Amino acid sequence: MASTVASAMASAMAPAEAPEVIAVDRLARSYRMGSQVVHALHGVTASVRRGEFVAVMGPSGSGKSTFMNLLGCLDRADGGSYRLDGVEVGGLSSDELAAVRNRKIGFVFQSFNLLPRQTAQANVELPMIYAGQRRTVRAERAVAALAAVGLDHRAHHRPTQLSGGQQQRVAIARALVNDPMILLADEPTGALDSATSLEIMALFQRLNRQGITIVLVTHEPEVARYAGRLLTFRDGHLVGDRRQTPEDAAADAATTGATLDEVVA
Amino acid sequence: MTALDALRSALESLRSSPLRSALTMLGIVIGVAAVIAMVAVGAGARDQVLRQIASLGSNLLLVGQGSVVRAGVKLGAGTASTLIEDDATAIMAEIPGVRVAAPSVRWGLQVVAGNQNWGTALFGLTPDYLDAREWTIVQGRGFSDDDVTQANKVVILGQTVVRNLFGGGNPVGETVRVFSTPLTVIGVLGEKGQNTQGQDQDDVIFVPISTAKRNIPGMAKANPRFVHTIVAKLDDGVDQAEAMRQIRELLRQRHRLASGQDDDFWMRNLSDVSATRDESSRALSFLLAAVAAVSLLVGGIGIMNIMLVSVTERTREIGLRLAIGARRRDILVQFLIESTALSLIGAAIGVLIGVATAALVAHLAGWPTLIQPNSILLAVVVSGLVGVFFGLYPARRAARLNPIDALRHE
Numbered sequence: 001m002a003s004t005v006a007s008a009m010a011s012a013m014a015p016a017e018a019p020e021v022i023a024v025d026r027l028a029r030s031y032r033m034g035s036q037v038v039h040a041l042h043g044v045t046a047s048v049r050r051g052e053f054v055a056v057m058g059p060s061g062s063g064k065s066t067f068m069n070l071l072g073c074l075d076r077a078d079g080g081s082y083r084l085d086g087v088e089v090g091g092l093s094s095d096e097l098a099a100v101r102n103r104k105i106g107f108v109f110q111s112f113n114l115l116p117r118q119t120a121q122a123n124v125e126l127p128m129i130y131a132g133q134r135r136t137v138r139a140e141r142a143v144a145a146l147a148a149v150g151l152d153h154r155a156h157h158r159p160t161q162l163s164g165g166q167q168q169r170v171a172i173a174r175a176l177v178n179d180p181m182i183l184l185a186d187e188p189t190g191a192l193d194s195a196t197s198l199e200i201m202a203l204f205q206r207l208n209r210q211g212i213t214i215v216l217v218t219h220e221p222e223v224a225r226y227a228g229r230l231l232t233f234r235d236g237h238l239v240g241d242r243r244q245t246p247e248d249a250a251a252d253a254a255t256t257g258a259t260l261d262e263v264v265a
Numbered sequence: 266m267t268a269l270d271a272l273r274s275a276l277e278s279l280r281s282s283p284l285r286s287a288l289t290m291l292g293i294v295i296g297v298a299a300v301i302a303m304v305a306v307g308a309g310a311r312d313q314v315l316r317q318i319a320s321l322g323s324n325l326l327l328v329g330q331g332s333v334v335r336a337g338v339k340l341g342a343g344t345a346s347t348l349i350e351d352d353a354t355a356i357m358a359e360i361p362g363v364r365v366a367a368p369s370v371r372w373g374l375q376v377v378a379g380n381q382n383w384g385t386a387l388f389g390l391t392p393d394y395l396d397a398r399e400w401t402i403v404q405g406r407g408f409s410d411d412d413v414t415q416a417n418k419v420v421i422l423g424q425t426v427v428r429n430l431f432g433g434g435n436p437v438g439e440t441v442r443v444f445s446t447p448l449t450v451i452g453v454l455g456e457k458g459q460n461t462q463g464q465d466q467d468d469v470i471f472v473p474i475s476t477a478k479r480n481i482p483g484m485a486k487a488n489p490r491f492v493h494t495i496v497a498k499l500d501d502g503v504d505q506a507e508a509m510r511q512i513r514e515l516l517r518q519r520h521r522l523a524s525g526q527d528d529d530f531w532m533r534n535l536s537d538v539s540a541t542r543d544e545s546s547r548a549l550s551f552l553l554a555a556v557a558a559v560s561l562l563v564g565g566i567g568i569m570n571i572m573l574v575s576v577t578e579r580t581r582e583i584g585l586r587l588a589i590g591a592r593r594r595d596i597l598v599q600f601l602i603e604s605t606a607l608s609l610i611g612a613a614i615g616v617l618i619g620v621a622t623a624a625l626v627a628h629l630a631g632w633p634t635l636i637q638p639n640s641i642l643l644a645v646v647v648s649g650l651v652g653v654f655f656g657l658y659p660a661r662r663a664a665r666l667n668p669i670d671a672l673r674h675e
Contacts, residue, residue, distance in 0.1 A: 098592040101590045127589040
């Protein structure tokens, strides 16, 4: 698992010396809407070091989603540069970008995006299929990833047989299974109630403590509190970048009475 | 993504909506079943015709006694008695490429054996005739030259006659009577079945031509040398039309016909008749195959339709797959394999139904059917191509989706 390598980098609490995983320089993206050109992102410069937990905030239309899509290599910038793990992704071919998404990035979505007719384990195996892993390796690693999110006992359940929080944890296991450089989470608690949201945030914090770099987009300040750094977007510009002392989601969950046995197990 | 993983994922996706998959396949199933059953029926019919042609003997020309014209009234085939045994000898001697020219006479009569009797056709002929028509002897022996020269009272029976007079027992050595003349059975003919006109070729008895003329009352009244037909067998590769022209010329000359006079004989090419029948049954099977091809095409369009629906329905799944590392080619292959699997599974079911239908047709309608392995291969290959071809457009649409839009698709 990612954790074994990354936990050696327990410098997560002191990221200043850690290498840069993400480095964007004057990154820009504009769209053509009919005859108008909409500038979704105006030359954003920022970097994220290994082991950081970054929350990206901003109202809708602020450019945070565009920023996220660019970080996730789902979209191409039309200005500036983006280096992921030291590699400039701007010049990569479509197939190379697919490989980057497969190996270096783990996605977590608001609506989980699990394949409804496949078991939890099969869902977690999916990225490894595109990585060309053998079946036995896939099964072994999928079970391990499910164990890391406390769901190994649900490996053969289908998404419809799981609660929302459990589904999101399966999605997180899927994101982690190829040992990515970064975990990109787009409103991961948007579809969950507040108690379950806390569980998920506690899981993110635990994974981050184990060394995983996380970039999380949210419009909820309560969620952003659990990140160690906060980037704020407005009108396509990066308007705020500050470090903060994260709240402890597990402790908050305990006080609100949520059961966390599975999460912190 | 390996091909095996792609196949597994395609089958899983088809299994997840079994009714839809089954209905989508239906066009292909019906198309393939139709191809196989139709071709089997067509091939069965053609095989029957070909066997009938073979039963006639190959490269055969038939020359027959013509009609007599008396005071402007044409009295029908066989009423003239100008065709004689010497004509056969002359054809064999003078026309190049004629291997055998065998004369025969024919008489309808009643055969009696013990207390059984049977109406059949008696042929008076020479040993050459048996060779020309490729008759086989399954019991006893055929005619010898002595049988003909000495007009021996011997007879060879066809299978149908044996069945009716002897109940299928061995008749060799027994005696049968025609017109109170006792004839000794020396042999039994091999079975030939029906000819192209549906007549039973086994309902015959053969005697030496001399025996027939001597013992059948009235037969040799007009001309002791006359014959009803001459069968000419040509060497392989001989131009039949040319041979017919030469024989006609020879006979007109021998019969001293003036240039304006009609022939006093008729000629027929036996394989021609059958070839026409073969031609028409071949045309029929092409027609049936065309119908089947159209239904395969319709089946393919059905697959394309459902694949397009499936791509739209699974837009988010496609977006997710792209996000977690699928290349566009992986998506293309996944949907192509799905459409091809649909058509190939449909084809497999179609093969089973087609074979069963052919068997059922053979059983219920009594038509001969012949399953053609080629038609199965062709139907399966064509189905596979239909799956790829009609799956290509939906698959390309899936592979070209923008992952961001696809992930947001409701």
